[in-house]
Amino acid sequence: MKIDLHLHTIHSDGMLSVEKVLQLAKSKNIGCVSITDHDTFAAYNEAPKIAAELELELITGIELSATYNEKDIHILGYFCDTNNTEFLQALKVQHNHRKERVKESLEKLQNFGHKILYSQVEKYCSGNCIGRPHIARAMLEQKIVSTFAEAFDKYLGDKKLAYSPLRGFTPQEAINYIKISGGIAVMAHPEYTDCDYLIPDLVKWGIEGIEVYNYKTKSSVQKYKNVAQKYNLAITGGSDFHAENCGLFGFDLPYSLVSALRERKKF
Numbered sequence: 062m063k064i065d066l067h068l069h070t071i072h073s074d075g076m077l078s079v080e081k082v083l084q085l086a087k088s089k090n091i092g093c094v095s096i097t098d099h100d101t102f103a104a105y106n107e108a109p110k111i112a113a114e115l116e117l118e119l120i121t122g123i124e125l126s127a128t129y130n131e132k133d134i135h136i137l138g139y140f141c142d143t144n145n146t147e148f149l150q151a152l153k154v155q156h157n158h159r160k161e162r163v164k165e166s167l168e169k170l171q172n173f174g175h176k177i178l179y180s181q182v183e184k185y186c187s188g189n190c191i192g193r194p195h196i197a198r199a200m201l202e203q204k205i206v207s208t209f210a211e212a213f214d215k216y217l218g219d220k221k222l223a224y225s226p227l228r229g230f231t232p233q234e235a236i237n238y239i240k241i242s243g244g245i246a247v248m249a250h251p252e253y254t255d256c257d258y259l260i261p262d263l264v265k266w267g268i269e270g271i272e273v274y275n276y277k278t279k280s281s282v283q284k285y286k287n288v289a290q291k292y293n294l295a296i297t298g299g300s301d302f303h304a305e306n307c308g309l310f311g312f313d314l315p316y317s318l319v320s321a322l323r324e325r326k327k328f
Contacts, residue, residue, distance in 0.1 A: 062092035062316045066122065067137065067249070067275065067299020071187040073098035073124075074194040076304035079108050085305070087115045093319055095122035095139060095299070100155045100229075102143040103188045120319070124249060125235040126155070126192075131226045133219065134254060136235040137272065137297070140326050141244035148242045151230075156189040158229040163191050165225035166217065170196075173222060175205050193217045194303075232259070236267045245325050247297050250275045251285055264292045269325050274298025274312045295322045 069075035070082050077085070079096065086094050094117055096104040102123060112119035121141050127134045141148070167177050177199050185195040197212035206212045216223040230238070236246040247270035248254070248263055260271075273285040273296045289296050298314045 063090055064093040064314050064316060064319055065091050065299050065302070066093075066095040066097070066120065066139065066297050066319075067124070067272065068094055068096050068302045069098055069124075070096055070104050072101055072103040073188065073190040074192055074303060079104045080111050082302065083108065083111050083115055083117060087117060091117075093118040093120065093316060095120040097122040097124040097137055097299070098188075099124050099126055099190050099192065100152055100159065101188055101190045102141070102149075102152075105143045118319075121244075123239075123244075125230055125239070126159075126227055127230040127232045127235040128227050129232055129256070129259060132254075132256060133227070134232050134235075134256060134259065135249035136230075136232060136239065136268070137247040137249045137270075138235075138239035138242070138244040139247065139270075139297075139322060141239060141242040143242075145242035148238045151234075151238050153189075155229045156191075158227060159189075159191050162225050162227050163193075163196060166193070166196055166223045169223040169225065170200075170205075170216065173216075175200070175203075177203065177205075196223075232263060233266045236263070240267055243326070245269050245295070245322060247272055247295070250301065251288070252281045257288075260288060260292065264294070268294070270295035270297050270322060272297050272299065274314060276300050295325055297322060 068082055070079045096108055098104050120139055121143055123138045125136045127136055182195045182199045185198045197209050200206045200212045239246040246268050248268055249272050271285055271289050271294045273282055296318055
């Protein structure tokens with residue numbers, strides 16, 4: 062059974078509905094999935110019913126956006142209680158931080174002669190998790206950039222012209238909220254994050270897994286397998302799917318990875 066434990070929908074910065082993402086997974090012979098939208102469980106209002114109809118195993122998931130020294134650190138959470146009151150309240154605060162971040166980036170863009178209204182960005186966001194990808198889509202619409210990648214490479218990426226850091230969770234807080242909700246915390250796409258120096262601290266703060274298999278980190282699988290072994294971390298994997306041109310999972314991962322992740326929940 063193929064697995065994909067890192068999928069995004071229109072409830073954060075994905076391009077497809079929950080139903081279309083799960084149908085696509087089924088068409089690719091993926092049998093176990095997790096929707097890990099940024100800072101929201103909104104997909105799980107509909108995902109369980111759709112997954113059951115498609116005979117897909119669905120693991121609850123989320124991808125929390127944390128920052129450390131103005132560097133984005135993404136923490137995946139699996140097997141979380143999506144109704145945990147304390148966690149949900151913290152996510153509401155995070156949603157407000159996201160709105161402020163977008164407004165700050167729009168102000169910086171205006172300094173370079175590119176006026177985009179918040180309402181023009183908001184229309185691309187189907188939930189509360191507005192972010193940089195929605196700004197990029199508005200920039201494309203106004204022909205400020207010619208590609209989505211250009212929006213990040215020139216304006217929205219880390220330390221670029223219109224970059225604004227997200228003042229939200231610290232990595233410790235993100236891990237803690239996942240644990241409060243009964244979940245397992247996993248470091249997302251470590252090579253892309255480029256913060257290996259932080260892994261010992263993440264372990265100290267309670268991280269229990271690392272995303273060894275990700276389309277962004279295909280060149281460093283063995284490196285992060287070694288990291289997982291060194292720190293006794295569970296190994297996970299996912300495509301970080303956002304749109305059909307991203308492709309779904311390219312690795313044939315064994316279901317044993319899910320079993321090993323689930324075993325950690327017992328302790």
